[in-house]
Amino acid sequence: MTTITRGDPPGFTNVRKTIYHHYVRVDQPQSLIFLSGQLSRDAKGQLVGPGDMAEQVRQAIRNMATVLESAGGTLANIVALVVYTTDIRQFKEIVSARMEFFKGNLPTSTIVEVNHLADPGLLIEFQATAAL
Numbered sequence: 001m002t003t004i005t006r007g008d009p010p011g012f013t014n015v016r017k018t019i020y021h022h023y024v025r026v027d028q029p030q031s032l033i034f035l036s037g038q039l040s041r042d043a044k045g046q047l048v049g050p051g052d053m054a055e056q057v058r059q060a061i062r063n064m065a066t067v068l069e070s071a072g073g074t075l076a077n078i079v080a081l082v083v084y085t086t087d088i089r090q091f092k093e094i095v096s097a098r099m100e101f102f103k104g105n106l107p108t109s110t111i112v113e114v115n116h117l118a119d120p121g122l123l124i125e126f127q128a129t130a131a132l
Contacts, residue, residue, distance in 0.1 A: 020109035033130040057097035077130035088113040
């Protein structure tokens with residue numbers, strides 16, 4: 001049976017404890033799901049939220065939820081998340097939109113600013129690992 005333990009070391013401050021944990025331990029996973037980078041495109045491949053970081057975050061997370069559902073999981077199964085953004089100055093917008101979806105069962109998390117993503121107009125990309 002899969003056991004997922006999420007936490008932070010005692011005495012080790014997590015300044016953003018509402019969006020991530022320092023560690024996620026997965027014991028005896030039945031399945032691991034590795035998601036390709038998810039972007040702010042709809043089911044037809046069209047860009048969602050041009051110029052709007054928060055809406056692009058929401059769409060990318062909705063896409064992760066869809067991919068995970070098709071593989072038998074949910075957003076709650078995500079144990080590790082890497083976020084690529086073209087504008088780290090919009091960090092507050094990214095966090096705010098992300099918190100709409102991740103309220104509990106928080107993953108580990110890394111955010112990286114990059115020069116460009118796959119196509120012009122894309123502001124954010126999420127890569128995730130989930131455990132079931």
